[in-house]
Amino acid sequence: MGSSNVTGQAYAFMAMTPVKPAEEAALADYLHRLRDRGPSPLAKLERTHFGRFLIVPDFHNDSSWKQRREEHLDMPYLIFTSNFDGDLDSYLDELCEQLAPEAKEIWGRCVGCPESAKGAALKTYLKRNQIDTGVFFAAYGDATVATVKRRLGQREQMIEFARTSQGLGAEALQQAFLERFGGTS
Amino acid sequence: MSVQASSGGPITATGTGSRNHHGQAIAITVFSTIKWWGRVFLPLLFLVTRRLPRLTRTLRKLSFIHFARWTIVTHPAYNGPPQRNGKLRYPHMYFESNFNGGWEEYIDAFSHILTSGMTAFWGSSYGFPKPLPTALFKAYIQVNETEADHYYSAYPQATSTMIQRALELDAKLAPLKLEAERMEPGAFAVAYRNFLTDVQHCL
Numbered sequence: 001m002g003s004s005n006v007t008g009q010a011y012a013f014m015a016m017t018p019v020k021p022a023e024e025a026a027l028a029d030y031l032h033r034l035r036d037r038g039p040s041p042l043a044k045l046e047r048t049h050f051g052r053f054l055i056v057p058d059f060h061n062d063s064s065w066k067q068r069r070e071e072h073l074d075m076p077y078l079i080f081t082s083n084f085d086g087d088l089d090s091y092l093d094e095l096c097e098q099l100a101p102e103a104k105e106i107w108g109r110c111v112g113c114p115e116s117a118k119g120a121a122l123k124t125y126l127k128r129n130q131i132d133t134g135v136f137f138a139a140y141g142d143a144t145v146a147t148v149k150r151r152l153g154q155r156e157q158m159i160e161f162a163r164t165s166q167g168l169g170a171e172a173l174q175q176a177f178l179e180r181f182g183g184t185s
Numbered sequence: 186m187s188v189q190a191s192s193g194g195p196i197t198a199t200g201t202g203s204r205n206h207h208g209q210a211i212a213i214t215v216f217s218t219i220k221w222w223g224r225v226f227l228p229l230l231f232l233v234t235r236r237l238p239r240l241t242r243t244l245r246k247l248s249f250i251h252f253a254r255w256t257i258v259t260h261p262a263y264n265g266p267p268q269r270n271g272k273l274r275y276p277h278m279y280f281e282s283n284f285n286g287g288w289e290e291y292i293d294a295f296s297h298i299l300t301s302g303m304t305a306f307w308g309s310s311y312g313f314p315k316p317l318p319t320a321l322f323k324a325y326i327q328v329n330e331t332e333a334d335h336y337y338s339a340y341p342q343a344t345s346t347m348i349q350r351a352l353e354l355d356a357k358l359a360p361l362k363l364e365a366e367r368m369e370p371g372a373f374a375v376a377y378r379n380f381l382t383d384v385q386h387c388l
Binding site: 017053075083125133 | 273329345
């Protein structure tokens with residue numbers, strides 16, 4: 001796989017899969033209702049920074065743009081993209097196990113998806129439909145999700161500490177700092 | 186040519202559909218159709234951008250972007266009937282960004298700060314009106330945009346700026362953590378005050 005998918009330790013994955021005829025509305029409805037069912041299923045994949053599903057029903061053609069011939073998709077396509085930590089293989093292993101219930105409802109509605117919609121068969125399917133990234137920009141591509149969350153928590157602690165430690169004498173300040181931040185990394 | 190969006194969610198105060206949101210994070214997804222010469226030009230541009238990342242340095246100035254990508258789609262993989270097997274007539278550029286703030290402000294910033302970069306990346310797309318004036322460009326993006334059907338952020342409460350500052354704060358806090366125990370209280374107090382001055386913009 002080309003390194004164009006990688007910036008720092010972050011990986012940009014994209015799979016584009018054709019949606020079965022007559023399944024588009026049901027798939028859209030399922031995806032729209034994921035929010036109503038609680039946390040996103042993508043939260044189960046702890047290495048995922050950002051992810052999205054979208055259905056592209058067709059291309060739009062505009063005659064004023066002087067495009068010689070119109071182009072239409074043969075069927076709607078589902079696009080799944082994820083910005084995640086580390087390597088693709090282990091990420092897809094996790095996805096294909098932990099998202100198995102949702103995968104059946106999502107890629108199970110796509111042409112060519114294996115009947116089980118999980119495990120090694122789903123992984124093969126997603127890799128076959130992967131499209132490599134041309135340019136991948138990551139503002140903090142060296143930081144994992146876990147690191148980002150830890151550092152955000154630490155920043156909150158620091159803001160709180162700066163506020164509450166005002167007016168402390170040198171000894172008390174040092175003691176309070178060590179209690180709050182000492183021995184952590 | 187653009188992509189027909191599936192029926193969108195309600196437009197929010199940030200200027201984009203509700204399904205493009207997760208907390209502070211906003212998704213933008215844009216397809217555009219590439220002219221014949223873009224088939225050659227864009228892969229070269231992508232290669233140069235990866236090797237000589239001047240453009241991404243400018244992108245870094247847009248501190249509200251978390252992750253963004255450009256991808257050329259020419260030939261979706263064949264999965265069996267009833268899918269049609271074959272290349273698309275035109276290559277298409279897929280662009281996505283994960284950012285925070287407002288949709289309009291995002292496009293404005295892109296247009297004003299990345300004017301030449303935008304022209305390089307979208308100049309080979311049919312219908313691209315140039316980044317400035319922004320009204321035409323916004324209309325172009327709107328007609329080419331597809332709303333997400335589901336969007337997820339691992340830290341929806343955080344802006345990109347917050348994250349970058351939190352990481353910078355950590356880099357500056359680490360030496361003080363290491364030294365604090367060994368320092369005399371007076372020396373620590375001085376070091377702490379200097380540290381606070383240094384990281385004010387991170388808090």
